[in-house]
Amino acid sequence: MTDDPDLAATEAARPQRPRSVRARKAVLDATNELLSEGGLPVATIDAISARSGVSKATIYKHWPSRTAVAAEAFGLRMSSALPLPDTGSARGDFTTQVRLVSEFYASPAGTVFAQLLAASVTDAEAAHFFRTFFLAGRREAIAELWRRSKDRGEVRSDVDVEVAQDILFGPLVFRLLSGHAPLTEEQAAQIADAALNGLLTEAGGKRNGAVGSS
Secondary structure (H helix, E strand, C coil): CCCCCHHHHHHHHHCCCCCHHHHHHHHHHHHHHHHHHHHHHHHHHHHHHHHHCHHHHHHHCCCCCCCHHHHHHHHHCCCCCCCCCCCCHHHHHHHHHHHHHHHHHHCCCHHHHHHHHHHHHHHHHHHHHHHHHHHHHHHHHHHHHHHHHHHHEEEECCCCHHHHHHHHHHHHHHHHHCCCCCCHHHHHHHHHHHHHHHHHHHHHHHCCCCCCCC
């Protein structure tokens, strides 16, 4: 057994036999098809079962809810959807990444992301799947950008990487969920610029007048 709640929540989804592996793949493939066609509302257990040919009893044996199935399927499909930029500078890398994430949120896949995020608020078990299969991979990727920039002395050493990620990408999630402002390339650039002025060192290209130092 594990003390990690996110890991424990996904143990049931680990296949033990070839037949189970095939059934799991069929379920995940069917779920992604449904998510692409109509988002989370159409990815019901009945629809997933009918599309995959896997019984509802078997699906519930591996996942606690349809949101959990969708979170795992979506996370695995999106794991390589946003390749990390490598512009040679912290400002270039993070500005590009904020723009790419903004474009992702503005796309149909971003709508599915918002639906899963909202559903996970009231489904604690599904939230574990959402964090494990989608958020964990994306946050680790951004952490890699941060480590790369830190090694070059371009970001503030006193800022925690988790805090930096929330500052950079939190505004995009808020715009996606609230709809109060657009997710455009211009707006993404402004968000990145405002955030980076407080996160970068002079070596990283911090603008004059920015608050904070390394």
